[in-house]
Amino acid sequence: MKISFSPEDEVFRREVADWLKENLCGEFEQLRFRGGPGDEHRYPEERKQWEQHMAQAGWLCVGWPQDYGGRGLSINQQVIFNEEYARAGGPGHMGHIGEGLAGPTIIAFGTKEQKQRFLPGIVNGTEYWCQGYSEPSAGSDLANVKTRAVLNTEQGRWEIHGQKVWTSLAHEADWCFVIARTEPGSQGHKGLSFLLVPMDQMGVTVQPIEQLTGTSEFNEVFFDQAVTDAANIIGKPGDGWKIAMALLGFERGVSTLGQQMQFKNELDDIIRIAKTNGAAEDPAIRQRIANAWIGLRIMRYNALRMLSGEQDGALRQEAMIYKLHWATWHAELGKLAMDVLGPEAELLDRGPYELTRLQSLFLFTRSDTIYGGSNEIQKNIIAERALGMPKEPKITR
Amino acid sequence: MEFAFTEEQAMIRESAAGYLQNISTSADVRRVMSTEQGYDPGVWSGLCRDMYWQALHIPEAYGGLGLGYVELAIILEEMGKRLFCSPFLSTVALGVNALLVVASEEQKQRWLPEIAEGRSTVSLGFISSEDTQENRQWGSASVQSHARKEGDGYVLSGSWHYVSDGHTANVLILAAREKGVSIEDGIRLFVIAGDQDCIKRQWTPTMDQTRKLARVDIDGLFVSADCCLGGEESAGWPALEKVLQLSSIASAAEQLGGARQVMDLTIDYTQERVQFNRPIASFQAIKHRAADMMLQVECATSAVYYAACVADEYLSERSNTAGDSSKISDELLQAASLAKAYCSDTFFHCAAESIQLHGGVGFTWEYDPHLYFKRARSSEQFLGAGDLHRERIASQLLDSSAARSDV
Numbered sequence: 192m193k194i195s196f197s198p199e200d201e202v203f204r205r206e207v208a209d210w211l212k213e214n215l216c217g218e219f220e221q222l223r224f225r226g227g228p229g230d231e232h233r234y235p236e237e238r239k240q241w242e243q244h245m246a247q248a249g250w251l252c253v254g255w256p257q258d259y260g261g262r263g264l265s266i267n268q269q270v271i272f273n274e275e276y277a278r279a280g281g282p283g284h285m286g287h288i289g290e291g292l293a294g295p296t297i298i299a300f301g302t303k304e305q306k307q308r309f310l311p312g313i314v315n316g317t318e319y320w321c322q323g324y325s326e327p328s329a330g331s332d333l334a335n336v337k338t339r340a341v342l343n344t345e346q347g348r349w350e351i352h353g354q355k356v357w358t359s360l361a362h363e364a365d366w367c368f369v370i371a372r373t374e375p376g377s378q379g380h381k382g383l384s385f386l387l388v389p390m391d392q393m394g395v396t397v398q399p400i401e402q403l404t405g406t407s408e409f410n411e412v413f414f415d416q417a418v419t420d421a422a423n424i425i426g427k428p429g430d431g432w433k434i435a436m437a438l439l440g441f442e443r444g445v446s447t448l449g450q451q452m453q454f455k456n457e458l459d460d461i462i463r464i465a466k467t468n469g470a471a472e473d474p475a476i477r478q479r480i481a482n483a484w485i486g487l488r489i490m491r492y493n494a495l496r497m498l499s500g501e502q503d504g505a506l507r508q509e510a511m512i513y514k515l516h517w518a519t520w521h522a523e524l525g526k527l528a529m530d531v532l533g534p535e536a537e538l539l540d541r542g543p544y545e546l547t548r549l550q551s552l553f554l555f556t557r558s559d560t561i562y563g564g565s566n567e568i569q570k571n572i573i574a575e576r577a578l579g580m581p582k583e584p585k586i587t588r
Numbered sequence: 589m590e591f592a593f594t595e596e597q598a599m600i601r602e603s604a605a606g607y608l609q610n611i612s613t614s615a616d617v618r619r620v621m622s623t624e625q626g627y628d629p630g631v632w633s634g635l636c637r638d639m640y641w642q643a644l645h646i647p648e649a650y651g652g653l654g655l656g657y658v659e660l661a662i663i664l665e666e667m668g669k670r671l672f673c674s675p676f677l678s679t680v681a682l683g684v685n686a687l688l689v690v691a692s693e694e695q696k697q698r699w700l701p702e703i704a705e706g707r708s709t710v711s712l713g714f715i716s717s718e719d720t721q722e723n724r725q726w727g728s729a730s731v732q733s734h735a736r737k738e739g740d741g742y743v744l745s746g747s748w749h750y751v752s753d754g755h756t757a758n759v760l761i762l763a764a765r766e767k768g769v770s771i772e773d774g775i776r777l778f779v780i781a782g783d784q785d786c787i788k789r790q791w792t793p794t795m796d797q798t799r800k801l802a803r804v805d806i807d808g809l810f811v812s813a814d815c816c817l818g819g820e821e822s823a824g825w826p827a828l829e830k831v832l833q834l835s836s837i838a839s840a841a842e843q844l845g846g847a848r849q850v851m852d853l854t855i856d857y858t859q860e861r862v863q864f865n866r867p868i869a870s871f872q873a874i875k876h877r878a879a880d881m882m883l884q885v886e887c888a889t890s891a892v893y894y895a896a897c898v899a900d901e902y903l904s905e906r907s908n909t910a911g912d913s914s915k916i917s918d919e920l921l922q923a924a925s926l927a928k929a930y931c932s933d934t935f936f937h938c939a940a941e942s943i944q945l946h947g948g949v950g951f952t953w954e955y956d957p958h959l960y961f962k963r964a965r966s967s968e969q970f971l972g973a974g975d976l977h978r979e980r981i982a983s984q985l986l987d988s989s990a991a992r993s994d995v
């Protein structure tokens with residue numbers, strides 16, 4: 192057990208830091224510290240350009256194998272890369288759904304042709320993805336998906352009907368991975384498939400949903416006779432559930448470290464404010480700031496644990512609690528930000544409803560404990576899978 | 589960076605768990621905790637002979653095993669699971685660390701081998717104020733015993749409180765200050781034989797019977813200059829503070845073990861207990877509380893072993909005397925306070941949940957939850973509870989001029 196980095200890794204750290212210093216400036220300067228949680232709708236075009244700029248120097252998908260266009264970095268170097276990226280104020284990735292979810296799924300389960308077709312667009316920052324899981328009647332109970340897909344063998348394509356909801360960044364995406372029912376009359380986990388569907392077509396309609404922030408980062412997506420090539424299925428028909436679940440495992444990879452560094456930037460902001468506005472003198476606030484700091488450090492240690500040792504894909508204890516921990520922590524941080532600001536916290540940046548960064552943080556963190564498996568669902572999973580407690584009783588529909 | 593146990597470390601854990609399972613059952617704990625001595629001398633000397641844990645992180649040059657702090661944390665975690673009653677924590681966490689951090693080379697040669705051989709247990713006393721507000725800070729102001737220079741030695745006087753195993757330790761390390769010198773200056777550590785007529789040592793019965801505390805009174809004992817750890821020029825309070833930080837990490841490791849065990853035994857109980865025709869473990873209210881416990885225990889695990897790695901870096905740098913310290917060993921204060929704050933809260937939370945989820949039997953003497961609950965409470969207090977350590981962190985974050993959350 193060892194927590195220090197080797198001298199070679201430290202050399203790499205400087206290389207990353209130097210590159211960012213020389214490149215994250217000029218036209219890109221305005222993007223520093225932007226596009227993080229609660230700010231994801233900002234500067235979409237400029238951020239895509241930044242990602243393409245990074246891609247040219249080989250700084251997207253740095254953990255992917257070189258065969259797939261990645262940089263093939265070791266885990267330690269990926270840790271360092273993510274830390275330095277966030278330290279430099281690198282903007283939130285528009286392409287994180289492709290880089291973090293779609294890509295690893297295609298690498299793990301896709302065919303050679305699918306890899307050739309889809310991976311370059313992600314590595315080059317030219318194709319963007321969204322995640323079509325949730326539906327009006329399939330939220331926590333994801334297996335209740337109703338969207339149907341039928342293989343039209345004559346035309347050699349899938350035809351898709353149904354509706355997805357809460358689809359983040361669908362309005363910016365070129366492709367959507369969709370869980371659809373391909374076996375008519377099937378129920379639950381069975382009969383689902385994992386399809387890759389182009390967004391730019393007649394049969395797909397994207398309708399923004401206004402969030403409680405007044406902005407629209409997520410959408411309703413309607414499929415009405417939407418089509419995708421017969422080859423655009425990951426795995427076999429009926430494998431959808433298995434693949435959908437494996438994908439959720441990729442969420443707990445190295446990218447969590449980048450997310451953590453954004454959290455650190457937020458906490459730094461709060462500390463700076465507390466020191467200037469006098470909140471730092473309040474004993475209760477001091478305790479909460481220390482607690483937030485402790486929680487963030489522990490998040491880092493948990494991530495280092497996840498990334499060390501056997502990478503066999505099995506979810507270990509520290510991985511099982513990871514989402515519940517960060518989501519809860521982040522929501523508390525949002526509240527702490529407001530309490531540190533005091534009455535000032537109420538004042539908008541501008542009317543009619545232009546939120547300040549910390550107001551966005553406060554409001555947006557309310558979603559962290561809902562999406563990607565709500566806190567309650569996380570606790571069910573921990574109790575049942577990690578602690579071996581009985582499953583929820585099933586009531587037949 | 590490889591934040592995972594090595595195979596050797598996993599083996600050390602396995603053998604520790606196996607050994608402790610035999611010598612520290614609930615019946616053993618109950619038998620020993622009701623004695624004044626608080627441990628079974630036969631079991632202790634057997635452990636020193638068979639396992640050599642007392643020598644675990646003493647360097648080989650002094651007859652120790654020369655292993656690291658991670659290994660030490662593993663042993664302590666396993667001891668914590670079993671509520672093992674012994675002078676291990678005081679001897680190793682307080683005693684050995686004080687000698688490693690503060691003692692001169694001659695003093696190490698003089699004292700460490702007899703500890704390594706299992707011939708001596710040690711404790712450290714420093715809280716010696718009559719002001720409880722000073723004492724609850726576990727800081728330099730609580731050191732109010734006196735050491736007056738006289739000839740080529742010192743005259744010690746004072747009353748040291750809450751000295752763990754102070755009534756049985758063969759060797760005592762006591763903190764005292766020059767009279768009239770305020771706050772941090774003039775604090776020295778003195779190492780002396782515990783069993784002397786002019787030292788009055790009194791066991792003070794405690795709510796947590798698995799850990800013994802004593803009060804040590806001395807009225808004008810002359811000690812020679814070579815009893816002063818590190819000599820006249822020793823670093824005083826800052827050095828003692830490092831010792832306490834290392835001890836906090838050790839204590840946190842033991843708390844982690846207690847928390848994990850009390851969680852596990854509670855979940856086992858909920859699987860067996862049937863109400864409304866189902867095991868109570870099938871109620872979501874209970875499952876979610878179990879999940880909350882597991883989250884805390886896993887986070888505590890990360891905190892303890894990270895801190896143990898920091899302690900390792902700190903101690904190995906000291907022995908290399910290279911001078912320039914790495915960034916990591918600079919983290920000792922934060923890592924220690926983080927681990928102690930988090931593990932104190934976690935252990936207390938899990939032990940309290942244990943009583944609640946056991947229902948009526950959780951409130952009996954017969955069942956074990958109360959043993960963990962009381963140990964959680966006493967270990968929380970030892971070296972400062974969560975609030976105190978959070979305030980130390982807050983002061984680092986908020987009272988310095990630069991806002992750096994990675995300090």
Ligand SMILES: Cc1cc2nc3c(=O)[nH]c(=O)nc-3n(C[C@H](O)[C@H](O)[C@H](O)COP(=O)(O)OP(=O)(O)OC[C@H]3O[C@@H](n4cnc5c(N)ncnc54)[C@H](O)[C@@H]3O)c2cc1C
Binds near residue numbers: 321325326332356562
């Ligand atoms: C900001 C945001 C972005 C999102 N982005 C995407 C996206 O890109 N793609 C996508 O597919 N989805 C996305 N989602 C959807 C998200 O995954 C769902 O909202 C989530 O799975 C919860 O489903 P639901 O909204 O239907 O709530 P419900 O499932 O109806 O849950 C309502 C409440 O009931 C609780 N509950 C439900 N079941 C149980 C149970 N068994 N035990 C105890 N409590 C239970 C929940 O925890 C919650 O508190 C996003 C959501 C948000 C808020």
